[in-house]
Amino acid sequence: MNSAVPFRKLNRPEPDISVDKNSDGSYLIQSNIAIGEFEKNAAAFWLRSAEEFPDREFLVHCGPDGDWPVLTYSEARDQANQISTWLLEHGYSEKTPILILSGNSFAHALLSMGALQIGVPIVPVSPSYSLMSWNFEKLKYAADLVQPKMVFAENGTLYGQAVKALEAFDLDIATVDGDDLGGMDFENLFPPVDLPRVEAARQRVEHDTLAKILFTSGSTGMPKAVPNTHRMICSGQKMHELISEPRDPIGDRSLVLDWLPWHHTFGGNVNFFGNIRVAGTMYMDDGKPIPGLFDRTIDNIKKIRPTRFSSVPTAFSFLLDQLEKDDELVEAFFDRVKICQYGGAALSQELYERMQVLAIKHTGMRMPFGTGWGSTETTGMGTAVYWEEDKVGLIGVPYSGVQVKLIPVGEKFEIRVKGPHVHTGYYRRPDLTEEYFDEDGFYCMGDAVNFMNAEKLEQGLVFNGRVSEDFKLANGTWVETGSLRLNLIDALDPLVRDVVIAGHDREEIAILIVPNEAVMKKAIENGHVMEGPESLVSQTEILDAVREKLETYHKTNKNKSRFVAHALIMGYPLSSDENEITDKQYINQSAVLGNRAQLVERLYNKVSPPEILHFT
Known part of the structure; x- marks a missing residue:
């Protein structure tokens, strides 16, 4: 690959960090760019976008036929206000979470927005808890922990057995289609809007108001419940804003094809709110990077011609296999994509270089790649690579407002993190909180890193696996x-x-x-x-x-x-x-x-x- 070929230019700031070494061999790293003020209520993002672009497509539901359903920003705002009205009329509050069983959908988005903006927490859980379990052990554990007042299932027939497993909790039940399971149709949640009441409830939301509870992947034992406050979500978006191109929803409109599930922090926080913040359009991909389904993603790319491609490394493997033999896909992909982004795991250098060969051939420039490091507990934020870089495996430098501590472990470092985007404790599990936070309040994720260049520490960090997996x-x-x-x-x-x-x-x-x-x-x-x-x-x-x-x-x-x-x-x-x-x-x-x-x-x-x- 010819490194003399320039990258596609990004209008982003240069990294600016301070690195301090302590006498015990540990390091403290932080950005020199102040985070400044940020929103108190995550609803501010969609209220602004709906005011500016009421008729713009907010969400588009991709499908195998050509007639894709559309939800505009004004429709989303107004229907969220209707749901807020219903929730307030029926006694919902910060103490009555809503359990969401289903995948990404218009109804999922609207229920989330209607609840979040008035301080009613949502609890979106992995559909696998409901559809790939014979005893619903994780689902029942989640419900017992968060004590919801409502359970929402997109399709009552599909999720029927899971909802029945929660009968002991005596929940309100809402479904969009299929068996109503003895509950209500989702359409019942749309009464006339009581706007003064909704606005009053919206004003009561503060930084520390609970917005949602997300469950970790649960690699061992039961998944951990992570409270996400409005402070976490809004500060995370401000961090992303400060390293990104200036918001330009007219001259540089964002068109994103995304499959990442909203019960995960990257799909439900970074991407969902990131799209709203820039008044972009999110095409909800009906494909995903698994055998038999990625063909749908390929078809959708050809139709949408997105402005960026962001996914897990597996998706790039599937994508490159097709790009290297499909001229129509190549033309559609490189038409508007300005940057590729990956997360969840490290991208291999081989995949990176294969993409650059294609980018140079079809655009005359190399493709910038962005990535970062974060987790459910950090709202998907922590460190980021947002500049032109030849190598993969990096996790970059801290966002504004983030402090990173490096603890020596053999020839590498355990990385710990603190900031307004980090949760302050696991939900109703003080034992876990004590285990995962150190004496200085840093969250200990268990990941290992090294410096990219021991002589030039400002070049940032390289991911070096899990401390526990070595x-x-x-x-x-x-x-x-x-x-x-x-x-x-x-x-x-x-x-x-x-x-x-x-x-x-x-x-x-x-x-x-x-x-x-x-x-x-x-x-x-x-x-x-x-x-x-x-x-x-x-x-x-x-x-x-x-x-x-x-x-x-x-x-x-x-x-x-x-x-x-x-x-x-x-x-x-x-x-x-x-x-x-x-x-x-x-x-x-x-x-x-x-x-x-x-x-x-x-x-x-x-x-x-x-x-x-x-x-x-």
């Missing part, structure tokens, strides 16, 4: 799973979506490969049968291709901490119900290793079948 081999050699995983994904491209790394207290490293869609399709066409989590891909052609790539990788990675001695290709999808993969397609290494322990044992068995690859 392990030692039996000979005492440390294995850094974060960097090793990215190196292996690059080495095995384009055959894999991801890899899971084993080897704790073993003599050697072994990997469980998550194949990409094309590999699985070829395996099935050649007789592979998915008989359960212990299934392995055994087709010789595929195994030979993996073997060849790993042998090439080993030529420059002979050290015990990087050398892969054993490998297999998993032939059965990862399970979200077993916490192996989240809705954002982030793979939980420890859950996969625990759930598929028999596969790990087979990797290290001296007598193993031919579908296990061994290297010496």
Whole structure:
């Protein structure tokens, strides 16, 4: 790739940070750009956009046919006010949360807006709690913890069993279609607006008013409930504003295609409110980066021609596979996209460079990539890369208003964070709060970082995996799973979506490969049968291709901490119900290793079948 080719120009500020080293070897990093004042009520974003552009499309629901439903900014504002009126008339308050079971939809957005603006908390939970569980354990745990007054389900038939599992809570029930489950039709929540009453309730909302409760992915045990206040949401948007192009909803209108679920902080906070803040149009993607559904995303890109593409790294893998062979898609994608953004996991350098080859060929410029670091507990904010950068794996520098503390752990640092965007404690779980906050009030996420350049600290930070996911081999050699995983994904491209790394207290490293869609399709066409989590891909052609790539990788990675001695290709999808993969397609290494322990044992068995690859 020719680094002399310029990037597409972004009108963004230069990073400006202070880095202070303490006597104990720790660092304190913060932005020198003050955050200033920010809104008290998140409703301010849509009230302004609806005033400026009442007839502009706010949300568009993509679908396989050509007639896409549209919700304008004025329609959203007015219908949210109607829902606020109904809630106030029926005794809803900050003490009566609303449990939302469904995926992204107009009704989900309107109910959220109507509740948030008057101080009624919403609790959007993953649809997997309702649709991929036989005992609804997580759903019942969530309801018991937050004590909602209403449960909303987009489709009463689809979510019927889940709602029935909550009968003991005696909730108001609202549905849009399907079985009404003995509750009310969503249309009943639209009485004539009592605007003075709604405005009075809106004025009572303060920074510390609870806006929503989001649940973490729950990688181990029950998911943690994270209170999101209006301070967190509004400060997070101010942070994003300060590193972005100036708001220009006329000359630089934002058109975004987005699938990220609103029960996650990146979809429901960063993207949802970010779109509203700039009076943009969000096209609600009916595709997502999983086999069989990304074709819808491809079709939608061709029709929409978005101004940016933001998703998880898996989506870029799917996208590039198609861009490299579909001229119509290439023309549509590069027509208006100004920046690509990724999050949830690190993008591989191989995917980045493939995108740059295409960008240079079709636009004459390189494509800027943005990313950052954050979590549910930090409203998706923490650090960001918002300048032109050749490398991936960076997480950048702190946003305005954010303090980052780095604690030495071996040859890297544990990163901790504090600011107005960070929650102050888990909902009704003081034990967890005590566990995850240090004595100075910094939230401890458990992630590891290093400086990009030890001689130029202002260049920011590089992600270096989870502190808890690194392990030692039996000979005492440390294995850094974060960097090793990215190196292996690059080495095995384009055959894999991801890899899971084993080897704790073993003599050697072994990997469980998550194949990409094309590999699985070829395996099935050649007789592979998915008989359960212990299934392995055994087709010789595929195994030979993996073997060849790993042998090439080993030529420059002979050290015990990087050398892969054993490998297999998993032939059965990862399970979200077993916490192996989240809705954002982030793979939980420890859950996969625990759930598929028999596969790990087979990797290290001296007598193993031919579908296990061994290297010496």
